[in-house]
Amino acid sequence: MFRKPKRKLYSLIFVLPTFAAFVIGFIYPFFSGVYLSFCKFRTTSNAKFIGFDNYIKAFQNEGFIRSFWFTALFVIVSVVLINLIAFFVAYALTLGIRGSNVFRTVFFMPNLIGGIILGYIWQLIFNGILKNYGTNLALNANYGFWGLVILMCWQQAGYMMIIYIAGFQSVPGDLYEAAKIDGANKHQLLRNVTIPMMMPSITICTFLTLTNSFKLFDQNLALTGGAPGVVSEGGTMVYQTQMMALNIYRTFYENANSRGVGQAEAVIFFIIVVVIALAQLAFTRKREVQQ
Amino acid sequence: MKRKIFKSIAAVGMACFIAVSCMAGCSTDGGTEKKGTVFYLNFKPEQDKAWQNLAKAYTEETGVNVKVTTAAEGTYEETLTAEMDKDNAPTLFQVNGPIGLANWDEDCMDLEGTDVYNELTSKDYALKNTDGVVKGIAYVIETYGIIYNRTILQKYCDSDFATVKKIEDINSFDKLKTVADEIQANAEALGVKGAFTSTGMDSSSDWRFKTHLANIPVYYEYKDENITSTKEIKGTYLDNYKNIFDLYITDSTTKPTDLANKTGTDSETEFIKGQAVFFQNGSWEYGVLTEAGMKDEDLGMLPIYIGVEGEENQGLCTGSENYWVVNANSSEEDQQATLDFMKWCVTSETGTKAMADEMNFVIPFKSAKEATNIFVKTDKEMTEAGKTPVSWNFTTMPSENWKDGVGVALTQYAAGTGKWEDVVKAFVDGWKTEYAKVS
Numbered sequence: 001m002f003r004k005p006k007r008k009l010y011s012l013i014f015v016l017p018t019f020a021a022f023v024i025g026f027i028y029p030f031f032s033g034v035y036l037s038f039c040k041f042r043t044t045s046n047a048k049f050i051g052f053d054n055y056i057k058a059f060q061n062e063g064f065i066r067s068f069w070f071t072a073l074f075v076i077v078s079v080v081l082i083n084l085i086a087f088f089v090a091y092a093l094t095l096g097i098r099g100s101n102v103f104r105t106v107f108f109m110p111n112l113i114g115g116i117i118l119g120y121i122w123q124l125i126f127n128g129i130l131k132n133y134g135t136n137l138a139l140n141a142n143y144g145f146w147g148l149v150i151l152m153c154w155q156q157a158g159y160m161m162i163i164y165i166a167g168f169q170s171v172p173g174d175l176y177e178a179a180k181i182d183g184a185n186k187h188q189l190l191r192n193v194t195i196p197m198m199m200p201s202i203t204i205c206t207f208l209t210l211t212n213s214f215k216l217f218d219q220n221l222a223l224t225g226g227a228p229g230v231v232s233e234g235g236t237m238v239y240q241t242q243m244m245a246l247n248i249y250r251t252f253y254e255n256a257n258s259r260g261v262g263q264a265e266a267v268i269f270f271i272i273v274v275v276i277a278l279a280q281l282a283f284t285r286k287r288e289v290q291q
Numbered sequence: 292m293k294r295k296i297f298k299s300i301a302a303v304g305m306a307c308f309i310a311v312s313c314m315a316g317c318s319t320d321g322g323t324e325k326k327g328t329v330f331y332l333n334f335k336p337e338q339d340k341a342w343q344n345l346a347k348a349y350t351e352e353t354g355v356n357v358k359v360t361t362a363a364e365g366t367y368e369e370t371l372t373a374e375m376d377k378d379n380a381p382t383l384f385q386v387n388g389p390i391g392l393a394n395w396d397e398d399c400m401d402l403e404g405t406d407v408y409n410e411l412t413s414k415d416y417a418l419k420n421t422d423g424v425v426k427g428i429a430y431v432i433e434t435y436g437i438i439y440n441r442t443i444l445q446k447y448c449d450s451d452f453a454t455v456k457k458i459e460d461i462n463s464f465d466k467l468k469t470v471a472d473e474i475q476a477n478a479e480a481l482g483v484k485g486a487f488t489s490t491g492m493d494s495s496s497d498w499r500f501k502t503h504l505a506n507i508p509v510y511y512e513y514k515d516e517n518i519t520s521t522k523e524i525k526g527t528y529l530d531n532y533k534n535i536f537d538l539y540i541t542d543s544t545t546k547p548t549d550l551a552n553k554t555g556t557d558s559e560t561e562f563i564k565g566q567a568v569f570f571q572n573g574s575w576e577y578g579v580l581t582e583a584g585m586k587d588e589d590l591g592m593l594p595i596y597i598g599v600e601g602e603e604n605q606g607l608c609t610g611s612e613n614y615w616v617v618n619a620n621s622s623e624e625d626q627q628a629t630l631d632f633m634k635w636c637v638t639s640e641t642g643t644k645a646m647a648d649e650m651n652f653v654i655p656f657k658s659a660k661e662a663t664n665i666f667v668k669t670d671k672e673m674t675e676a677g678k679t680p681v682s683w684n685f686t687t688m689p690s691e692n693w694k695d696g697v698g699v700a701l702t703q704y705a706a707g708t709g710k711w712e713d714v715v716k717a718f719v720d721g722w723k724t725e726y727a728k729v730s
Contacts (some may be wrong), residue, residue, distance in 0.1 A: 042372070042375075042394070042395075043372065043375045043376045044376050045376055127552055131549065134546075134548040134549075135548065135706070135708075136548075136549075136551040136552055136706065137552075138492075138551040138552060138702060139551055139702070139703065139706050139708050140708070225494070227699070227702075228699065228702070228703060228708075229695065229696065229699035229700075230699075230713075231696055231699070231700050231713045231716050231717040231721070233720075234720055234721075234724045235696070235716050235717055235718075235719065235720025235721030235722070235723065235724050235725075236692065236696060236721055236724050236725065237692065237695055237696030237699050237700070237717060237721065253368055253369055253372070254690065254691070254692055254728075255394065255690050255691075255692075255728060255729045256393065256394035256395075256729070257728065257729060258728070259372075
């Protein structure tokens with residue numbers, strides 16, 4: 001009779017350390033962050049509540065709006081490209097070509113390098129090429145955009161490839177056999193057997209690439225640093241290749257009055273990421289089939 | 292077996308953790324009991340080692356604990372923000388002038404009447420807030436201008452093609468331009484790649500132009516209007532700013548289209564290797580240049596002439612953007628310890644010697660040691676010869692964002708992808724917008 005409550009008590013005790021860590025490392029910073037977005041502050045211990053001012057300023061911040069559209073465009077392009085590349089590389093490497101293990105390792109390796117280093121290395125590469133044409137990453141926003149896309153494809157495709165390979169291998173062979181007996185051709189096999197069976201992998205991969213691309217910071221900072229900038233009507237400069245995370249960071253440290261604005265931007269950013277990611281999860285989940 | 296190893300590693304790890312946390316606890320308990328401690332958040336990465344040594348020497352002499360932390364280059368504001376939030380916040384940190392002080396005013400204590408304030412050679416080196424309270428004390432005076440390679444410049448003066456025959460004769464923008472143009476045209480004969488080192492627009496170098504060079508037109512405008520700061524700049528001398536910038540990028544070692552990514556080190560290396568004659572920079576470069584083997588007699592500094600009337604009497608740009616401020620929120624003991632440390636730095640033999648020789652600083656305090664820095668000497672000589680030093684007005688520039696705006700516009704202009712009108716827009720309109728944001 002006493003066993004059940006005791007068990008519950010134990011489980012609570014065991015969960016406590018992790019729970020404490022979660023509260024200290026996530027719950028508390030999160031809520032204090034949300035609170036700070038309604039404050040004027042310079043150091044977090046000395047904050048004054050001012051209501052929605054910061055949010056109004058955030059939406060008036062040209063750089064922030066611009067960075068949103070830039071990020072959105074980047075996310076669309078990179079999610080599509082990364083997943084297509086990863087999917088087809090994974091497909092090729094499960095065909096049983098010789099040396100596919102070596103290729104898997106090679107494709108995966110870029111993932112192990114830090115974003116800042118990658119950013120600088122690719123900056124050298126791109127600028128080395130562009131130099132021949134008398135131009136530079138810091139001079140044209142298109143170069144910065146495609147540079148970021150190439151960099152991210154190069155880095156992320158290998159990781160997604162590993163997930164897709166696992167997906168390919170988990171498709172039972174008898175399904176293919178059955179489909180072939182029914183007269184399905186290669187194209188039909190892919191569309192009606194492989195892809196539906198791989199929906200879980202596709203869910204994970206799109207989810208990962210979507211959120212990764214949205215929250216991109218290191219690579220952006222190192223590759224272009226937001227450059228080039230354009231001087232807008234009011235005389236303020238707006239960075240052309242600045243993604244949201246970098247813009248928030250910059251806004252936060254811009255001046256003593258802008259900390260709260262940066263914080264408000266961060267909260268808006270969080271909401272956008274959550275909404276998009278949940279929507280995407282719900283969308284792809286619907287297409288998953290039970291094995 | 293595996294599990295056993297893991298267990299023992301975990302056990303040892305825990306033991307270490309407990310031991311360390313205990314020791315850390317013990318040491319702080321012992322240290323802060325009576326004497327205050329000093330925590331200095333240093334701004335200049337190149338002087339980190341010298342400060343660490345000086346702190347150690349002070350601790351040995353007085354037993355007062357001094358901790359010096361240096362922010363990585365270009366991240367002072369970030370580091371300061373993070374540190375100020377902690378329980379053990381810096382007791383001594385720095386602001387870069389009126390605009391910087393406005394950010395941290397509430398956290399800075401009144402320094403009027405303190406020993407270190409009384410040691411100042413001129414009260415002009417104290418920084419007052421908008422209410423006129425002394426909050427900051429300049430601890431280093433620096434000078435910048437156009438550093439030149441005396442040997443090569445002399446070689447030019449001695450050549451047949453030279454219009455200007457004496458280095459001393461270069462006293463206006465027109466003469467400077469003539470010299471630079473002729474050096475550029477005869478680069479091969481002189482064994483150089485260009486007159487000026489690369490006007491690098493990378494973030495490690497662009498401050499030389501978006502901040503330091505931009506100071507000159509601001510200085511003349513302030514002088515005309517008889518003001519020391521403004522919410523709206525007119526840009527009266529922006530054409531002159533364009534002229535000097537054009538000269539920099541035309542008579543250069545590097546094609547204008549390649550400037551966007553050139554770094555400060557690139558420019559420095561070109562100068563050290565003797566590939567260029569002129570190099571816009573300041574007295575803080577002295578250490579690097581002499582360590583690389585350049586001799587005092589190879590070096591000289593010219594004022595930055597931009598073609599303003601009466602500029603033959605213009606001196607070098609001299610001022611400070613390094614002001615010490617003491618944390619108003621620290622405990623009284625810590626504040627006292629900090630003030631004592633500051634006083635010791637600028638009065639004691641060890642302190643003044645370290646600041647003069649190791650850090651190459653010219654400090655505006657009564658017991659300062661004579662600096663060995665050639666550029667500082669040049670500045671002194673010029674002032675004695677009746678030239679008027681150009682003050683540092685870039686500390687009144689509205690924000691970092693403003694500087695970045697001007698920098699970006701200059702980069703695009705240099706590369707030919709942008710127009711000069713954008714520089715003007717960033718300079719004039721940006722000033723107003725950015726000023727409104729901070730006030």
